[in-house]
Amino acid sequence: MSKDHPADSPATIRLTVGQALVRFLAAQHTERDGIRQRLIPGAFGIFGHGNVAGVGQALLQNAIDPHEAEAPLAYYQARNEQNMVHAAVAFARTRNRLQTMACTASIGPGSTNMVTGAALATIDRIPVLLLPSDVFASRAVDPVLQQLEDERAMDVTVNDAFRPVSRYFDRIWRPEQLIPSALAAMRVLADPAETGAVTLCLPQDVQAEAHDWPVEFFREHTWHSARPVPEPAALERAVEVIRSAQRPVIVAGGGVIYSEAAEALTALAEATGIPVLDTQAGKGAIHADHPCAIGGVGATGNDAANELAAQADVVIGIGTRYTDFTTASHTAFRDPDVRFVNVNVKAFDAAKHSATMVVADARAGMEALVEKLDGFRAPEEHLRRAQELRAAWDERVAPCFQPHDQELPAQTEIFGALNELMGDTDIVINAAGSMPGDLQALWKARSPQQYHLEYGYSCMGYELPASMGVKMAAPDSQVVAIIGDGTFQMAPQEIATIVAEDLKVILVILQNHGWSSIGALSESHGSQRFGTKYRMRSGETGMLDGGLVPLDIAANIRSYGLEVQEVRTTEDFRQAYRRAEAAPKATAIVVETELLGPNPPGIGWWDVPVSQVSRLESTQRAYQEYESARTPQRHYL
Secondary structure, eight states: OOTTSOTTSOOEEEEEHHHHHHHHHHTEEEEETTEEEESOOEEEEOOOTTTTTTHHHHHHHHHHSOOTTOOOOEEEEOSOHHHHHHHHHHHHHHTTTSOOOEEEEOTTHHHHTTHHHHHHHHHHTOOEEEEEEEOOTTOSSSSOTTOOOOTTOSSOOGGGGGGGGOSEEEEOOSGGGHHHHHHHHHHHHHOTTTOSEEEEEEEHHHHTOEEEEEGGGGSOEEEEOOOOOOOHHHHHHHHHHHHTOSSEEEEEOHHHHHTTOHHHHHHHHHHHTOOEEEOTTTTTSSOTTSTTEEEEOSTTSOHHHHHHHHHOSEEEEESOOOOTTTTTTTTSOOOTTOEEEEEESSHHHHTGGGOEEEESOHHHHHHHHHHHTTTOOOOHHHHHHHHHHHHHHHHHHGGGGSOOSSSSOOHHHHHHHHHHHSOTTOEEEEOSSSHHHHHHHHOOOOSTTSEEEOOSSOOTTOHHHHHHHHHHHOTTSOEEEEEEHHHHHHOOTTHHHHHHTTOOEEEEEEEOSBOHHHHHHHHHTTSTTTTOBOBOOOTTTSSSOSSBOOOOHHHHHHTTTOEEEEESSHHHHHHHHHHHHHOSSOEEEEEEOOTTOOOOOOOOOOOOOOOSSOSOHHHHHHHHHHHHHTTTOOOOO
């Protein structure tokens, strides 16, 4: 009880807003299936003008002089604000969205650097708490350094850029506003249907302002992560559609993994004999060697899954939001009478493609389906054909893993080696470029946690900081981030954090001196790989078609204090990986690879419009091919 209040007054404690926020966050928990844990066990932060004396001071005080009732909130020093959000997202995803981190940044560019990370989190439906610093609420200093001046209103700042990419946004103009806003923020973070980036903008003078807080605000609070069960009538409608199917498929999305529903998915597939196709986020939800597992579907999927999708009369989407890569830009599901049954905790996603909606937790929904579908099995020849297609695909892509008649290995050779070398509970990380396409088509995930691909935002620069967050969340797993040389050049800074925190991760950098994915896309769309190779500017042509840019990635990494191995063959990579695996500290392996593949063949399509008119013959041909390829495109009504 505060000394400033009589015994019959509500108990209060005098703290700054920053101190109160840190103490509040340290008392928040989540619970699911009887397992209770801290919602926010730590915070990433880069301090400066705006937060150094507010939230920064509060984190310092929490570390060295915490209140007796205050739990510690671990602090992690990042090097780049976007990177720290990526690390927090990777941590939350690995913890199946039941825990996340807070991220605090200084006013201006420090805070707006987090906008890309916020977009990624919200698009991917992953919780993260962002605490951008803001202007003076008092307006005693106006304009403050790095303040955007808006002639129309004085309450607009650069942090308003967070509004469209946040699931919850607020600005704390007065200390007492923190109480309802912080509670609302936790509700969104802990809600599997509503989660994403949560942004609390903190004016710098308010952060340091003292206030008398009710002690009840800091009591331990548990947010229960619900498992909504299907509404009975909706379940009956879904069962009726599924029982009518002759060629059904299941599309397993990330929601299956986040709800820890792998066993329920396997049980549903085994009970009904329905083939399971996966998205990037859902890979590993069913073991790759299971008889019902067919693999990735869509633009980056395999031909077996895409042939099944094309002929499916009923598509059962579980925990997926149906991105254009999953639907191959609305060309994957080609039966004119195809119907969808969607099981999703979020009604917005469950309603997609005019589906029969089942708004429910993925695990609860599949368990209910197994019970209601008792006695139903898809025709045996349907599953048999699916297995034959998968076997034919595996045979067709086997050469992708073998040495070719070229000086350097293809990246697919390295992926094949990694898939063999990594254990079932080890975790591979990737995000952007040509690699996700190869990985979804080729990787055989043997557990729900093994395959960590960020492909909702496909954000170059995610992989390296994500390795930190994943390792923090899964310290007993071997964590491997596969990084292209293009991605590496965008965000190498967190190598310093990996070293400082002594995080044992393995960084595999594939150097092919260009942007392989965009290069192939450019070439296939008539633009001749323009601007996609790392080359010196030629004095003869005036274009970037000279010699290789003399970038030494290995030396760059060594300058951060990390051990580096350089290899040029797949066998040398295998040996290097075993050494890295056995090493007590983080290691990087730099592999020279062939820019032009080969890559796995596939019938999946992605809608990237081609110039309708051009003087270039390559573009003219590409437009004709584009017009033909988009013919099956349709709305699912």
